[in-house]
Amino acid sequence: MKLYYSPGACSLSPHIALREAGLNFELVQVDLASKKTASGQDYLEINPAGYVPCLQLDDGRTLTEGPAIVQYVADQVPGKQLAPANGSFERYHLQQWLNFISSELHKSFSPLFNPASSDEWKNAVRQSLNTRLGQVARQLEHAPYLLGDQLSVADIYLFVVLGWSAYVNIDLSPWPSLQAFQGRVGGREAVQSALRAEGLIKE
Numbered sequence: 001m002k003l004y005y006s007p008g009a010c011s012l013s014p015h016i017a018l019r020e021a022g023l024n025f026e027l028v029q030v031d032l033a034s035k036k037t038a039s040g041q042d043y044l045e046i047n048p049a050g051y052v053p054c055l056q057l058d059d060g061r062t063l064t065e066g067p068a069i070v071q072y073v074a075d076q077v078p079g080k081q082l083a084p085a086n087g088s089f090e091r092y093h094l095q096q097w098l099n100f101i102s103s104e105l106h107k108s109f110s111p112l113f114n115p116a117s118s119d120e121w122k123n124a125v126r127q128s129l130n131t132r133l134g135q136v137a138r139q140l141e142h143a144p145y146l147l148g149d150q151l152s153v154a155d156i157y158l159f160v161v162l163g164w165s166a167y168v169n170i171d172l173s174p175w176p177s178l179q180a181f182q183g184r185v186g187g188r189e190a191v192q193s194a195l196r197a198e199g200l201i202k203e
């Protein structure tokens with residue numbers, strides 16, 4: 001399996017999930033500006049959308065969209081309990097959170113990284129993020145993870161997105177439950193090794 005990624009991008013979520021699952025995979029870095037892989041291959045031939053992440057199976061089939069990829073990864077190793085069983089109500093809760101993180105958090109952070117975004121837009125996005133982060137913080141006041149006591153791929157995705165706060169001056173200190181969550185998930189061996197592999201922390 002190959003994971004196409006860019007350091008620190010949302011592809012870090014499936015990257016961590018693959019390590020938590022204990023699966024074998026190869027990392028292929030993509031230059032998002034030129035849409036070329038590290039070996040010079042045209043990334044648009046692999047994922048026509050041009051963004052990361054993309055998971056390529058050994059038979060060549062590809063899967064894109066972070067929330068779909070992390071569920072695929074989790075389902076390869078059910079014993080690791082990174083996702084509740086398919087068809088269970090808890091599975092829909094997982095999908096609820098993956099969708100929330102994708103549409104309400106991830107895509108609200110994106111304009112803050114974009115130099116072309118107007119200040120007006122950035123301010124509106126910051127206000128909306130403030131509300132949504134508060135909502136997640138309240139959820140994490142009751143339990144260590146989004147689904148309760150068990151870490152799931154939604155927590156991994158949330159951890160990655162929350163990590164962007166530091167780069168766009170979003171202060172998480174008003175939400176101690178979010179900061180505690182970052183410490184809890186960030187301390188895991190799989191997370192540390194993924195961060196090292198992407199060059200985000202020193203060896």
Ligand SMILES: N[C@@H](CCC(=O)N[C@@H](CS)C(=O)NCC(=O)O)C(=O)O
Pocket residue numbers: 009010011032050051052053064065066067102
């Ligand atoms: N809907 C996609 C969005 C992926 C996405 O936004 N990827 C960003 C990095 S976090 C990217 O590759 N941006 C570069 C580009 O769009 O050209 C998903 O959830 O996987």
